[in-house]
Amino acid sequence: MENNIKYVHTNLIAKDWKKLADFYINVFKCKPVPPERNLSGNWIDSLTGIPDVKIRGMHLSLPGFDNGPTLEIFEYYPEFADTDINHINRKGFGHIAFHVDSVEETLKMILAFGGSQLGEVIKKDYREIGILTAVYTTDPEGNFIEIQNWKK
Numbered sequence: 001m002e003n004n005i006k007y008v009h010t011n012l013i014a015k016d017w018k019k020l021a022d023f024y025i026n027v028f029k030c031k032p033v034p035p036e037r038n039l040s041g042n043w044i045d046s047l048t049g050i051p052d053v054k055i056r057g058m059h060l061s062l063p064g065f066d067n068g069p070t071l072e073i074f075e076y077y078p079e080f081a082d083t084d085i086n087h088i089n090r091k092g093f094g095h096i097a098f099h100v101d102s103v104e105e106t107l108k109m110i111l112a113f114g115g116s117q118l119g120e121v122i123k124k125d126y127r128e129i130g131i132l133t134a135v136y137t138t139d140p141e142g143n144f145i146e147i148q149n150w151k152k
Contacts, residue, residue: 057072
């Protein structure tokens with residue numbers, strides 16, 4: 001019997017889920033996918049292994065997709081342990097990437113909505129596949145985002 005597999009979402013754990021969701025809505029035109037989540041009870045305690053956990057947040061549709069996958073932004077109570085320093089090359093998930101028409105204009109939006117720029121905007125000519133313009137940035141909570149544009 002074949003086991004069908006489908007990618008459904010990427011989860012971001014937020015300090016302030018509403019503020020972080022607003023960032024992705026305003027900068028990347030993500031759209032809320034109702035309902036907002038307000039999770040608690042024995043079932044979520046068992047699933048997470050965290051006693052008396054409460055999770056609030058929402059799913060956002062990603063640009064270019066109508067029916068998933070989504071970006072799931074959750075805030076946990078009690079708060080998560082924030083002991084590790086976040087680096088672009090840390091083990092685990094590194095960044096989320098968006099293709100945009102203008103890297104420079106999107107960078108301005110990211111900065112205007114509380115994000116930051118990590119490195120320089122680069123242009124690299126990959127003769128076989130086109131010219132890449134890209135920059136690494138962060139959202140307001142320090143999650144890494146790659147902004148890129150490919151032109152032939």
